[in-house]
Amino acid sequence: MAVTQQLARVPAEYLDSCRQSANASEDGDPLWGPPSTDVLDLDWALFLLERVCELGGLDDVHRSALWQALDGDTAIDLAFLNTQPHAISPFGPAPTALSAGQVARAAELLGQIDFPALLATLPTDEEEAASLLGNGADKIVGGPKKYVLGHFNALREFYRDASQRQLLVVLWWD
Template identity: 40%
Template sequence: MALTQQFARVTSEYLDRCRALALTSSGASPGWDPPDGDLLDTGWALWGLLRYCRSTGADPEVIALLDRAVSGDPDGNVGFLDHDEVYDGFGDPPRLLAPAAVADIATALDRVELGDLLADMPVSTEVAAVRCGFGAGFDGDVREHLTEHFVAVREFYRTAAHHTQCVVTWVD
């Protein structure tokens, strides 16, 4: 099974309930089960976009923004989500972005000109895929793949910001 980047939009109250449940349940189960509509799986796409941006010398602020959107903030108190009910334990535990951070990221993602970032994307699928770290066996249009997932993440953060939600990020 391939590792993929996961996101969940949740309220602070939902996290408080999960934290309380983890403290009182056997096995420290947080009861993690956000609605499907508040979950997003971007596969490897954003990692590919980050790799491409780093390789082209893109604006460091855009790189930092994408990295933060994918990685979360290190100071979120979500250790209770370090549980096999939430993720498989292969990578780092889930990380949190509080509502204020989500709003900042949503606003910044809205300013990103993806067309400009991808302007020099190689035309060859094989070359573009290798440049993004997808490997030579990637099947499809790399630019379209990156765009589709970037737009999904931008909309995901925009909705979370509109509803004053937190975003939890992890690799599963």
């Protein structure tokens, strides 16, 4: 089973409810289960997204926004989601989250990134591009450019919707 990056859009009240459930439960069960429509599986795209931005020369402000959108922040206490046997991230680092304000800022900056232009800086030959990207890009069926663009667009749309709905984003590896 592959470990992949997951994101969930949730209201602050939902996190509070999960925290209360974990505190009330003998085994710390937070009853975590956001709707599937509010969960995004980024697979292993994180590493390739970062590499495309590096190779494409994305400026520091937008690279930092992308990094935060993919890495989260530790300011919101999510220890209750990382307690066995109900840990949502048993194979990776502790879950992180972004506040609604951070989500809005990330959505704004992700919306400004011209990702096709970044991809255009890569070699036109998919094998050459995959070699330059590394991180297993040579094994992506259909080519790495299509894969990375699809995941970037999904990430941008995910944050745009979370921002419009004033939701937090929780990130973890599962």
